[in-house]
Amino acid sequence: MPSVPRTARERARAEITSEILDAGRRHLATDGAAGLSLRAIARELGMASSAVYRYVASRDELLTRLIIDAYDSLGAAGEAGYAAVGRDDLPGRFTAVCRAVRDWALANPNEYALIYGSPVPGYVAPADTIGPASRVSNLLVQILADAAARGIEVAAATRGELSQAGRAALEPVLGVLPPGVTGEAIQGGLMVWAGLLGTVSLELFGQFHNVIGENPGDRDAFFAECVTRWAAQVGIG
């Protein structure tokens, strides 16, 4: 089987499949993940509701594909930002990744909510989602590793050494990372990661009313201030 579709059937299949996914994404925006409906998608595409089952095994499978696509789309956006900056400019890379995450989230709020919002009740994400899910965070890890390779002390910026229990808690992630990255650096990195997602979520989910200004640029400016401080917190400011 070639990766590029050949026959008319194969081409049509690929096209309709992506139309179904697109329609699904549009429905996420208006009705949320819980309201994702195969019948509604079929209606939108002008086909019988049963026809959708030629392309998608079930509602849950469609949800899984949308989740994987969302992670991949975010991951690609982050990687593009990362790759656009030279390796020796760590603050630049860091800023680019943070901005890419926020920009992507603002452009695709429904998909952001799908992957970082409240979990869909009754749905359990299969293992296929794990790989795509770590694409963005891997970029931050890479930056931390580069910083470590240059001997940058993250510990100082994030204030003090980890307790024994604190280090033990990080064992799963410590095991996966290059040995040069200290527990303190990971602690700092995770905190920045949580701060980044927390900030984006607060902005996207409407918690900034009466806090951050509504003028154009206000939220960008706030985010920019966050980014410079996060960079400082992991020692690459």
Added chain:
Amino acid sequence: MPSVPRTARERARAEITSEILDAGRRHLATDGAAGLSLRAIARELGMASSAVYRYVASRDELLTRLIIDAYDSLGAAGEAGYAAVGRDDLPGRFTAVCRAVRDWALANPNEYALIYGSPVPGYVAPADTIGPASRVSNLLVQILADAAARGIEVAAATRGELSQAGRAALEPVLGVLPPGVTGEAIQGGLMVWAGLLGTVSLELFGQFHNVIGENPGDRDAFFAECVTRWAAQVGIG
């Protein structure tokens, strides 16, 4: 009308109303906000579905009440933690509030998701939710204000002064706060707030798999490390 119900009718009404709210909370856990169903609640309480309308005007009104209750419940938990520590122990108060937020979220994950997770599609929160929503964050603001009154420089900890645009973005919240609190302090406070909610959300929404350990205490330990660093970031470490 007395605030304490007197007649049998009034007592029954208060009781059944709170039973409805309780059942609603239970349903949030299993089906999420989007799946909240008046019929299901009625079934659980053994009454006709139409009877629920004696107590609640509509599904949306029930959702609003659950949201307000959640904010109030979280606010009360935070205030209890805050009040349990003396005013002169700012780090202690800060720690207590952070812990209270996480503990409450772990104990009431469904309600946490309701207020800080993805917004419910098609639902717009009425103005009544604004007041309760700010109860917790007010505590952190109070701590910042106390710190400012003691001349603690938050700016240093959060690295550098705000840009002009950064300060302008904070105008809405600057206007509400005591004049001693600088823009830099608020910037730091907001970042800690976002970090706190981001951390709790990541933990609660299942993003810590293969990152933080699963042993008892691992997540507590990670969170504790976060708290000490946040405190340092707002200058009260």
Added chain:
DNA sequence: TGTACATCAGTGAACGCGCGTTCACTGATGTAC
């Protein structure tokens, strides 16, 4: 190049379920005299 067969896309009806909300009604509880 033409034919026979297999594969696949799409249909429409059906099953069995759920939901929010309204409405006319019964019967119990509360209140005013």
Added chain:
DNA sequence: TGTACATCAGTGAACGCGCGTTCACTGATGTAC
């Protein structure tokens, strides 16, 4: 204290809508000889 009336809780049927999924079927596209 007793009676007449008003208020309110709760019922059950109904309206009109939605959903996921299955199934027997038709007709078009692809493939092997």
